Amino acid sequence: MPISREYARSLFADLTQNAPVPLDPDELLHMPRLRQHGHVFFGDIAVRCYKHKARWTYDERDIRAAGRAFADMEVDLDDVVDVQLPAYRDLPERDPEEWHRPNWRRQLVSWMFARAQNQLLEQGRSYDAWGSWRNIGANGLPGELTWEEFVASSSKARHLQNIAGTRPLQLLTWSGETWLLPRAYVDLLDRWERRQDELVARARLCSSCGEQGPYWGGWRTPTTSGYITRCPPCSGAAFQPYTGHLRGVQYETIRRRGTRADDYLCRLCKASQASVWDHCHEHGHVRGPLCGSCNTREGTARPYYFLQLEGGALHLLECRGCLEQRTLPRRFHLDVVRAHLEENERHGRCGKQPYVREAEHTHGVHRFQLQCSGWHATGKWTKDVTASEVATLVRAFVDAVQEGRPSPGDATEAG
Known part of the structure; x- marks a missing residue:
């Protein structure tokens, strides 16, 4: 029987409230790695996700079986072993596919070192003063990080708490x-690594020709x-490219007509079947067919x-209103300004781009906080940008895009 994500979460929480392994039932709501293999993991138990009437659901029998398995699990908390955490490695040294493979020991190390590094940044320490931030202290943590600080910072973000739907920091000891x-x-957790690899190996094979796709699910296309x-x-052979024939048409018009987006390839990635007609919410014009992933990226990503x-x-x-008015949807305006400031502002003679964020907005003026990314502790300053200046920068950016200079930082002068 299909049940909602909310009911599945409530049922699983009730069944596992006395489980010896700390679990996070909210995984059933957030469904991490859904695109990658279509399951939610609790330890090595993979709960399959189903889509019923365009909504994600679970089978109640799967939830009850997983809940009973954890409720009956025997874990001797006094029978402990050395987890043998690996050495820290910088991201550039990692193979992209290898980095996406499950490795819970590496994940723990990554949490520790990321927090130690962020601690120094928050303290405003200069790069020269970092010195031994990678050295492991007497408490097993890098730099000057304490266990209390590590746990407190991890509690602020779900991705810094959960591994395979479990919470290792509640069991980890030094x-x-x-x-x-x-x-x-x-x-x-060792069994989880093997089980997830097995599911991903099956899910990354093209359903038409059997070719193997990227480990992180780049060929996975959401459908109803x-x-x-x-x-x-295979997508190119199965679906037609969009030629822009609906440019200038109102979204409500094609919605009433029932014009299907899934007959086309995604206009952005050009690799997946489209699922929706993307449109400008400010002018109402159709922009083109997008797959679910590209549509989410356009609507919610930074x-x-x-x-x-x-x-x-x-x-x-592709929105005729934006094109004719030489503008973009409002949610993109400040990021055009941020990119412009990163491109053109510098801390003294430092040649590195600064970090830029909006600090406040009062009386039509946006105040941006800039911080030197050259690790100069004193390299902080502000920049005020008026609403008219924002509009000018957006127009310049739109002109640059049409001239074939699509970088946000190219918005340097108005037309």
């Missing part, structure tokens, strides 16, 4: 020489009945990154 976890829990894996050539996406800005200008 012996004075090494990190320890219950043996049964370590075995559970769930995800399907299809390589770009505008700065969408503007840097190949074809992203041109896609926004």
Whole structure:
């Protein structure tokens, strides 16, 4: 029997309230890695996700079975083993596919070092003073990080708490020489790594030709009945490219006519079947067919990154209203300004781009906080930008896009 995500979460929480392994039932609501393999993990138990009438659901029998398994699980908290955490490695040294593979030990290390690094940034310490931030202290943590600070920072973000739907920091202990976890829990996470690899291996195969896609699910396309894996050539053969024939048409018009978006390839990635007609919410004009992932990226991702996406800005200008008025939807305006400031503002003679964020907005003036990314502790200053200046920068950016200069930082002068 299909049940909602909310009911599944409530049922699983009730069944596992006395489980020996700390769990996060909210995983059933957030559904991490759904695109990658279509399941939610609790330890090595994979709960399959279903799409019923365009809504994600679960089978009640699966939820009850997973809940009973954890309720009956035996974990001797006194039988602990050395978890043998690996050494810290910088991101540039990692193979992209290898980094996406499940590795709970590496994930713990990543949490620790990321927090130690952020602590120094929050303290305003200069890069020269960092010195030994990677050195492990007597408490097993890097830099000057304490266990209390580490746990407190982790509690502020779900992705810094959960591994396979479990919460390892509630079981992790420091012996004075090494990190320890219950043996049964370590075995559970080791089995999770193998089980997730198995599911991803199946899900990354093109359903038409059997070709293997990227590990992180780049060929996975959302449909009304769930995800399907299809390589770009097979998608290109199955769906027609959008030619812009609906440019200037109001979205309500094609919605009333029932014009289908899933007959087309996604206009942005050009690799997946489209699922929706993307349109400008300010002018109402159709911009083109998008797959679920690209539509989510346009609607909810940070505008700065969408503007840097190949074809992203041109896609926004498929709206006739935006094009004729030389503007963009309002949610993109401040990120055009941020990119412009990053491109053109500098701390003294430092050649590095600063970090830029909006600090406040009063009486039509946006005040931006800039911080030198060259690790100069004193490199902080503000920049005020009026509403008219914002509009001028957006117009300049739109002109640059049409002239073939799509970088947000190219908005340097008005036309």
